[in-house]
Amino acid sequence: MVLRVARRGLGSAAEAEDIAQEVFFRVFRHAKSLQDPERLRSFVYSVTIRALQTELRRRKLTAWLHFEEPQALSGLGWRSVDMETRELLQRFHVLLERLAPRERLVFVLRRMESMTVEEIAAAMELSESTVKRSMARASTRLSRWIAADPLLAGLYREEGSRP
Amino acid sequence: MTTRPDPSDSAALDKLTKLYRDGTEESSSAEMDRGLDAILGRVAAGRPHGRAKLRWSLLAAAAVLAVVVAVPATSTLRARWFAPAPPLLAYEIAGGQVLEGGYLRESGRAGVSLDFNDGSKVALEPGTRGRIREVERAGARVAIEHGRASFQITPRAGRRWLVDVGPFLVTVKGTVFTVAWEPLTEQFELRLERGRVTVSGPVSAGEITLRAGQRLAVNLAKAETTITEDVSGGTNDDSAKARAPEPSRSAATPASAADDAAADKGPFASPSPSPGKRGGERRWSDELAHGQWDQILSEAERSGIEATLGTASSEDLLALADAARYRRRPELARSALLAERRRFPSSPRSLEAIYLLGRVEESRPGGFGDAIGWYDRYLARAPNGAFAGEALGRKLTLTDELFGPARARPLADEYLRRFPSGSYAGSARALLSVQ
DSSP: OOOHHHHHHHSSSHHHHHHHHHHHHHHHHHGGGGGOOOGGHHHHHHHHHHHHHHHHHHHHHHHHHTTTOOOOOOOOOOOOHHHHHHHHHHHHHHHHHHSSSSHHHHIIIISSOOOHHHHHHHHHHHHHHHHHHHHHHHHHHHHHHHHHOOOHHHHHHHHHHOO | OOOOOOOOHHHHHHHHHHHHHOOHHHHHHHHHHHHHHHHHHHHHHSTTTTTHHHHHHHHHHHHHHHHHHHHHHHHHHHHHHOOOOOOOOOEEEESEOOOOOBBEEEESOOOEEEEEEEEEEEETTTTEEEEEEEEEEEEEEEEEEEEEEEEOOOOOOOOOEEETTTEEEOOOOOOOOEEEETTTTEEEEEEEESSSSEEEEOOOSSEEEETTTTTEEEEETTTTEEEEEOOSSSOOEEEGGSSSSOOSSTTBBBHHHHHHHHHTTTTTTTTSSSOOOBTOOOOOOHHHHTTTTTHHHHHHHHHHHHHHHHHHHHHHHHHHHHHHHHOOOHHHHHHHEEEEEEEOOOSHHHHHHHHHHHHHHHTTTHHHHHHHHHHHHHHHHHTTTTTHHHHHHHHHHHHEEEEEHHHHHHHHHHHHHTTTTOOOOOOOHHHHHHH
């Protein structure tokens, strides 16, 4: 679960492994303080999300300091993805990289992890309305960027126009 | 003016999100074990002086962070404002032309080469299918969809080169290397002569960094990844001219003396002992999997080609045909495939043989028409077969080559309808976009 969320959140299998190690290291260190074993799953989730937030912010800062372009999708272990699909995913990943860390994480948790707004709000220590606003902003921006990308927009319009 | 999203953009967002979500593989047990070992190691190491160590670590980290942030920030600011931007990257093409969508078309039979103005060179071997995806100030991205290509990249700060090889992505750090991808057998190979590259894609260990002199071989069908020290070095040896990469042994094993010895024999030599004959039966599929093509061919010749074609098992006949194809002996490959069809007409390999006969005919001068005939037969017999996409894609390419785009467009349309994400979809779209 941790690796999957980290992979989807970061777009890199190698970085996701680092995050997962960090998460479990923290979980082990703080396991004693966990009084209700029922809450282990949500505890692990919240540690994962905090680690991801930190990593995404660090990336943004590094990219800003180095004037770097968004990171390339560096391998998520796509087993059966052909070159065309890979290009689409690469372009989509670049768009995800452009989102603010909070928006991106909210989007990934909501749309890829299917978490509820309440769960996201609890895990990220945000109000539900902030989560909803972040989600709406992320979706609007992504849709706008997709529309501006000739390959992404063109391909899906073409598909959508078919009977 | 800003672009307004419309409903189709939301649909695109939904589809892309689903694609991204579904594309993420679950972790393998090896990854889990590796991660668990690392965590247990850290926990064990951190136990004795945990708190004091943590405090010192935090102080040290803060100091390092200050340096890390300050130094690159000042240097990049300086570089950004005072250093000239790298010149625009441009290239000259020889031996072919660039089609719509960046696809490279070979004009002769000597391969296509690209000479970039920064001194970088890319050479596609004859028959290799490649594409220039991007060329810009920040770098270039080239895709190899089938075959073999050599790269000699001149390193330059702020410039990045990416090479897509089948489902793999090679990130180049300034280097000389050769890549090969055989989509039919799902085999990837990279031989790094100089410099450093990282490879990502469907490999068991995630991203792999290679150093000079190493060779990475991946057999996706068998889920095998091997890194060996390529002591044969260079790209000028005979074996490097072979067309397809070979599968290799264990998963992500460290290079061993046996591997080195095998590498001495050439990039497609087996790192493990030959299985040869077992219990008096031929097992050419094993030898084929270990790259021992010459051994298969010489065994067949020792037994007599006619006798072999009349007595070999169905599996061995296909292995013989593959060995002959890889060693560019189309006559023998054709004979083996026809024997397969004649002797085992109802076996599934007989269907595969029809498709492979098309590939054999393609490699023969003037054989495109016959190749199309075989692909038609395959598509008629197995419209949803394992090679249907490849057969239709090859037919599309050859029809365009032989009869021009007007005849090829209906095939492009059919291809996109049936295989919208297939490996020929880019060519098909390019063909349809030029009316």
